[in-house]
Amino acid sequence: MENSSAKRLCFARTNEKSNNSHYPNKHHHQIGHKHGEGSAIDYYAYASKIRGWNPSFKVVFSVLTLLLCIVLNNPLVSLAVIVSMAYLTVIKGGLPLRAYLSVLLIPITFIILGTVAIGIDFSSQPIGPFNFSLGSGYLYTSVAKLKEMVFLMLKVFGAISAMFMMTLSTPSSEIIEVLRKAHVPKLIIELMNLIYRYIFILLDVFNTMRNSADSRQGYCDFKTSCVTFGSVASNMLVLSLKKANAYYTAMEARGYEGELLFLEDEKPFQINQVIYPVGFIFFLLLLWYITK
Amino acid sequence: MREPILKVNNLHYSYGTGNPALKGISVNIYKGEKIAVIGSNGSGKSTFFLNANGVLKADHGEICYQGRVINKKNLKELRKNIGIVFQDADNQIIASTVMAEVGFGPMNLKLPREEVLRRVDEALTYMNILDFKDRPPHYLSGGEKKRVTIADIIAMKSEVIIFDEPTAALDPLNAQMLEEVLVKLGQEGKTMLISTHDVDFAYRWAERAIVFDRGRIIADGTPLEIFKNREILKQANLKRPAMLDVYEMLVEKKMIKNNDDYPTSPEELKVLLEKQFTCS
Numbered sequence: 001m002e003n004s005s006a007k008r009l010c011f012a013r014t015n016e017k018s019n020n021s022h023y024p025n026k027h028h029h030q031i032g033h034k035h036g037e038g039s040a041i042d043y044y045a046y047a048s049k050i051r052g053w054n055p056s057f058k059v060v061f062s063v064l065t066l067l068l069c070i071v072l073n074n075p076l077v078s079l080a081v082i083v084s085m086a087y088l089t090v091i092k093g094g095l096p097l098r099a100y101l102s103v104l105l106i107p108i109t110f111i112i113l114g115t116v117a118i119g120i121d122f123s124s125q126p127i128g129p130f131n132f133s134l135g136s137g138y139l140y141t142s143v144a145k146l147k148e149m150v151f152l153m154l155k156v157f158g159a160i161s162a163m164f165m166m167t168l169s170t171p172s173s174e175i176i177e178v179l180r181k182a183h184v185p186k187l188i189i190e191l192m193n194l195i196y197r198y199i200f201i202l203l204d205v206f207n208t209m210r211n212s213a214d215s216r217q218g219y220c221d222f223k224t225s226c227v228t229f230g231s232v233a234s235n236m237l238v239l240s241l242k243k244a245n246a247y248y249t250a251m252e253a254r255g256y257e258g259e260l261l262f263l264e265d266e267k268p269f270q271i272n273q274v275i276y277p278v279g280f281i282f283f284l285l286l287l288w289y290i291t292k
Numbered sequence: 293m294r295e296p297i298l299k300v301n302n303l304h305y306s307y308g309t310g311n312p313a314l315k316g317i318s319v320n321i322y323k324g325e326k327i328a329v330i331g332s333n334g335s336g337k338s339t340f341f342l343n344a345n346g347v348l349k350a351d352h353g354e355i356c357y358q359g360r361v362i363n364k365k366n367l368k369e370l371r372k373n374i375g376i377v378f379q380d381a382d383n384q385i386i387a388s389t390v391m392a393e394v395g396f397g398p399m400n401l402k403l404p405r406e407e408v409l410r411r412v413d414e415a416l417t418y419m420n421i422l423d424f425k426d427r428p429p430h431y432l433s434g435g436e437k438k439r440v441t442i443a444d445i446i447a448m449k450s451e452v453i454i455f456d457e458p459t460a461a462l463d464p465l466n467a468q469m470l471e472e473v474l475v476k477l478g479q480e481g482k483t484m485l486i487s488t489h490d491v492d493f494a495y496r497w498a499e500r501a502i503v504f505d506r507g508r509i510i511a512d513g514t515p516l517e518i519f520k521n522r523e524i525l526k527q528a529n530l531k532r533p534a535m536l537d538v539y540e541m542l543v544e545k546k547m548i549k550n551n552d553d554y555p556t557s558p559e560e561l562k563v564l565l566e567k568q569f570t571c572s
Contacts, residue, residue, distance in 0.1 A: 046428060171428065173388035197388050200430035204382075246383040252347045253376045254444065255368065255400035262387050263395025263408055265426065 041103060041167060048169040049094040054267045055174035056181060061277045062166035068281065069158040072288040075151045078158035080287060084280060085161040093169050103168065107160050111153055119149030172196045177264045190260045198240075205239055206232070295359060296320035297483055298344065298374070298452060303353035305343055313339040315507040317353070321452070321485070326478050328494035328515065329487040331504030332529045337487040338379075340504070341454045344485075346370040372401055375450035379457045381437035385429045390421065390440055393429060397448040415447035419473070435466030442473060453477065455486040459493060471497065495519060495533035496556040503528050516554055535561065 045051065050058075069081050090100050120141045126133070128140035166175070173196065180189045209232045213219065218228035248256075298321040305314040314336050321327065329337050342348040344355065346367045355362045355370070362370050375397070378384040387393035394415050398408040416422045419439040429437060438458070445453055455474075459467045474497060477484060488494055494501055494515055501518045503511040511524045518524055519536050535556055543550040548568050555561040 042428075043431070046426075046431065051426075171388070173392065173428070176388075193388065194386075197386060197429070200428075201382055204430075243383065246378075246380070247386065249342065249347050250376075250378050250384040251386060251396075253342070253345050253371065253378075254397040254448065255371045257400065260386075261396065261399035262392040263399055263405075263412060265389075265391060 042172065044095055044099060044168050045171045050092050050169045052267060053273055054269045055170050056178045057269060057273060058166055058170050059175060059178045062162045064281060065162040066159045068284050069155060069162060073155065074288045074291060075154050076291050077284050077288050078154035080284060081158035082161050085165045088165050089168050095168060103164065111156050115149045115153050118152060119145050193260060201243065202236065202240060206236060209235060294322050297323045297358055299356040301354050303343060304351045305339055305348060306351060313507055317509055319502060319509060321483060323483055324481045325483055326497060326499045327485045328498035328501045329485055329504065330494055330501060330530060335504040336507040337504050338456055341376055341456055345374045345376050372448065373450055374452045374454065375445035375448050376454045376456060377441050377445055377458060379460055381441045384441045385437060388428050390424045390427050390429065393440060394443045394447045397444055411447045415443040418446055419443040435462055438462060438466065452483040457487055459488060459490055491531050492533045495535060
């Protein structure tokens with residue numbers, strides 16, 4: 001335990017030296033978003049304390065939880081999933097609560113916008129137990145409808161937190177490896193690997209170009225910004241083609257023969273890591289059985 | 293006469309645009325040599341390296357590795373035994389963890405998994421980056437990335453290691469670390485070719501220097517011979533190493549006696565001065 005936290009500290013320290021666009025600002029305490037939030041998820045996954053758990057197990061567990069959450073369609077089950085997944089990610093995984101909420105904020109917006117349309121309806125007549133006149137029509141709702149809305153929210157939220165448990169504790173390369181073991185076609189696996197690596201390279205290139213354009217007043221007004229954005233985008237295309245060429249050369253120099261072979265770490269499958277999740281799934285089923 | 297480990301004979305190469313990049317390169321490289329390849333930008337150094345590794349296929353000429361002429365069949369042998377550390381680490385690092393990256397070469401050699409793991413551990417320990425094993429390359433600094441790319445080649449156990457401008461974009465501390473690694477590799481008898489613009493480094497480190505100019509080799513000899521030849525320096529647009537200038541000035545002003553014992557670093561000059569002043 002101590003060893004892993006020391007490793008994490010060292011991780012954060014060296015990370016500071018490298019490109020600072022890739023990690024969440026240290027003084028970023030409020031819940032909200034800044035540039036590069038997408039790669040922040042990637043960073044959290046690497047820093048997670050439960051990263052050492054077997055990735056296949058984590059993927060299977062989170063997918064199973066997600067499916068149960070949807071299939072059982074029970075608000076108590078959803079609530080149990082939300083709480084336990086938050087526990088796994090925040091307490092076990094060591095992700096700061098603020099960071100977790102900040103990541104969750106992205107889907108929350110969509111969930112609220114999506115479910116409000118179900119809970120509240122529009123009519124020309126004042127119907128339902130609660131209605132609100134808008135002049136020409138009425139907004140109306142009922143307890144049953146509101147209940148449906150809240151339950152749906154919980155369900156979606158539970159499913160999302162199960163997925164986040166996986167993404168916030170398993171780096172993409174490990175998820176890709178799990179997919180490879182699940183016999184997803186090789187072509188797709190190789191593309192995923194390359195795209196994942198490339199995202200960060202292109203982000204780097206883009207940031208450098210944007211900064212250099214910015215330092216020359218490239219974004220001083222709206223029209224200039226549009227022109228600059230266009231040139232940066234076309235430059236990115238040329239550069240990425242060049243980079244692809246350089247990459248291919250480097251791969252060939254190391255004996256690449258048409259198949260990307262990567263060495264993956266085998267993470268031990270611990271029996272006590274299995275007991276709790278299996279117990280948890282039985283608990284969910286039991287909860288559903290009692291309350292249905 | 294020793295048998296050269298790598299023998300390049302009358303190599304011609306031109307890129308798709310038709311401009312010849314190499315115009316008849318012939319050179320013999322012997323086992324354990326430490327060679328600095330110098331020359332201005334676009335003089336053909338990198339093209340030569342890619343040809344030597346078999347990535348680019350020459351228009352004319354032949355390459356022999358340990359006496360065997362390289363053809364399509366044994367090209368793999370060439371790639372296995374000649375490793376290139378590329379100039380830009382970001383163009384070389386392909387995998388999304390350091391371990392997978394260093395394992396990429398050995399995996400391509402179709403070695404058994406245990407052997408690959410052993411080699412990866414060995415290479416990472418050698419470069420002192422074992423702690424980074426599970427880290428993704430985009431969270432590494434420039435110097436750390438460079439170490440990973442060197443570990444890439446060490447894991448392949450290449451006989452000949454080519455470094456394409458390794459000191460470019462490294463801070464002084466990392467450059468020093470790199471030089472220590474080069475010395476260590478040299479002691480293990482690896483054959484090394486390094487292209488560089490740092491004449492002081494070439495003067496200090498290399499046993500042999502090859503000067504490229506517009507696709508041709510214009511000089512091949514010890515660094516001392518080459519840096520003393522003003523004509524070659526002028527043709528290839530090279531500077532003289534500072535230590536050589538300092539030494540010659542000291543000799544000229546009769547501060548020290550000239551006994552052809554050229555110091556290549558300030559430390560060596562200090563030893564020389566101490567020796568001369570305690571004698572007199």
